[in-house]
Amino acid sequence: MIGRRRKYCSVDCRQRLRRRLDQRTGLLVALNARYASFYFTQRVVVLDVVIGEETAVHSFMYPRSAGLVPAEDFSRMADSLGRLWWDARRRTRRRYLASRSVLAEAVRKRNGRSAVVPLMVCQASVRQGALTCLNIDRESLAGPDLEGRIKRAFRHRAMQCHPDTGGDGEGFRRLRRAYEELLEWAEAPSFILRRGFADKWFYDARRNAWVQPLPGGQAKF
Known part of the structure; x- marks a missing residue:
């Protein structure tokens, strides 16, 4: 450097x-x-x-x-x-x-x-907004047990966003939609291969x- x-x-x-x-x-x-x-x-x-x-x-x-x-x-x-x-x-x-x-x-x-x-990199073809909502990074989506990772992330975020724990209803609904979107992707995960540097x-x-x-x-x- x-x-x-x-x-x-x-x-x-x-x-x-x-x-x-x-x-x-x-x-x-x-x-x-x-x-x-x-x-x-x-x-x-x-x-x-x-x-x-x-x-x-x-x-x-x-x-x-x-x-x-x-x-x-x-x-x-x-x-x-x-x-x-x-x-x-x-x-x-x-x-x-x-x-x-x-x-x-x-x-x-x-x-x-x-x-x-650069080496070839593998990028999960999912919306960044859904990842951000559940606080999941793309690297974790390249490993095993995708459904388990997504569910654990949802449970952790739900404890923060649920109205019963001080969150708001709209925020929790966004979280739920992001969770369902990622679960659907995990059923048949797809990736994009490209070259580049971070x-x-x-x-x-x-x-x-x-x-x-x-x-x-x-x-x-």
Whole structure:
């Protein structure tokens, strides 16, 4: 970890960051990037890139600017690297030499590919609101005895939400609906498989698009 712990941003901040990331995938295409990841702390923004089938990672780190959101800091970094690429392209008339000039600005980490290429994660295809209502995390839904876990969670929450114990009727009805929804799902549980990280953005050249950080607490394969 560089500097302080990784930070997260609001929905609006995340949407703006997604737009800026997707608008600048041309840089990754020019570098022949197979995978990439992006995250930020209070001090730096970090773009890690895997070229082709290499095992090494090229890590670009730029300092954060006071008053700027992560999307703007990323844009400044990507634009700077893009200008470097085009300057080298005009000077050498070779794309691979231009890419080499950009990669020379990165910190090269040997055998770091696994930190940029995520494992497949298994996400229960249930509504987040129902999980929140019963205070159940998605990780617990990847284990055995689904019905038992759901029932225990309901009993625990019912003791807090029931009108006889100081709760309100509408809150208890919402809890009951969430409980029934999860029990129905547990009869024939379904899952969604996808790649991604819980704490950083992920780029896959096959899609030429970024995937936002996945919700925490998902089983990894």
